[in-house]
Amino acid sequence: MPRPIALLACAAALAGAVPAAAAQAPVVWIQAGHQGPREPGYRAQTGAGSGPFGSEMAFNERVAASVVRRLRSKGVDARRTPGLVTPWGAEGATFVSIHHDTPDGSAAIGHAIFGANENWYHGEGGGTASPVPYGDSARHRKATTVSRAVERRSRALANRLSKRFGRIRTTAFGAFAPFGGVVPRDGNVRMMRFYGYYRTRAQARILIECGAGTRDDAFLSRTELIGAAITGAVVEDLRARGLRG
Numbered sequence: 001m002p003r004p005i006a007l008l009a010c011a012a013a014l015a016g017a018v019p020a021a022a023a024q025a026p027v028v029w030i031q032a033g034h035q036g037p038r039e040p041g042y043r044a045q046t047g048a049g050s051g052p053f054g055s056e057m058a059f060n061e062r063v064a065a066s067v068v069r070r071l072r073s074k075g076v077d078a079r080r081t082p083g084l085v086t087p088w089g090a091e092g093a094t095f096v097s098i099h100h101d102t103p104d105g106s107a108a109i110g111h112a113i114f115g116a117n118e119n120w121y122h123g124e125g126g127g128t129a130s131p132v133p134y135g136d137s138a139r140h141r142k143a144t145t146v147s148r149a150v151e152r153r154s155r156a157l158a159n160r161l162s163k164r165f166g167r168i169r170t171t172a173f174g175a176f177a178p179f180g181g182v183v184p185r186d187g188n189v190r191m192m193r194f195y196g197y198y199r200t201r202a203q204a205r206i207l208i209e210c211g212a213g214t215r216d217d218a219f220l221s222r223t224e225l226i227g228a229a230i231t232g233a234v235v236e237d238l239r240a241r242g243l244r245g
């Protein structure tokens with residue numbers, strides 16, 4: 001069978017020589033939650049004022065930097081975005097928003113869902129989340145859509161991250177608040193109807209609350225451990241989607 005093998009080898013060589021679009025590094029957006037400049041309608045939401053670095057924002061920025069550095073070392077085109085999703089409608093394979101919760105909160109992972117809308121608040125982000133605008137809600141930028149396929153991919157990524165996160169959220173690593181895993185579809189609207197899902201066109205969109213400020217401070221101080229878990233889940237997910245060899 002020498003001839004077919006030679007043909008196959010030739011075809012493989014040709015395929016390798018063509019700089020196909022598929023060979024481009026996948027784009028992954030990493031958002032440090034609440035980092036300025038912030039999104040219109042949510043500018044007053046500056047994050048929890050707790051955690052091992054004095055504020056949620058300081059924690060989010062450390063983890064985001066870790067994830068971006070790690071993803072780039074694995075050949076992923078990782079890009080940062082602040083609270084104001086930049087550019088609007090950012091295209092890519094994946095969007096991950098990084099947060100930690102308030103001292104009485106917990107760790108959990110949310111994702112984009114089909115058939116829902118983002119939350120509205122009073123003014124620039126005050127009061128209770130509402131599915132429709134209040135009379136005094138600040139104007140929002142235009143929303144992107146979440147298809148059924150985006151929901152499916154987002155949930156798959158959330159599940160992968162939940163498995164990895166569950167392994168490191170141990171008392172040995174200083175985690176004491178509960179870990180709720182992936183939030184159900186009709187669960188916490190702050191996490192399931194997060195505005196960030198509606199400012200990107202990424203094919204999978206998730207948000208992680210890494211823990212509770214104060215109770216989980218020892219765990220939250222391990223930003224490289226957390227960064228490695230998020231990176232591992234994102235890369236595993238890209239591979240499963242055939243976006244990375």
Ligand SMILES: [Zn+2]
Pocket residue numbers: 033034047048056098099100
């Ligand atoms: Zn937050």
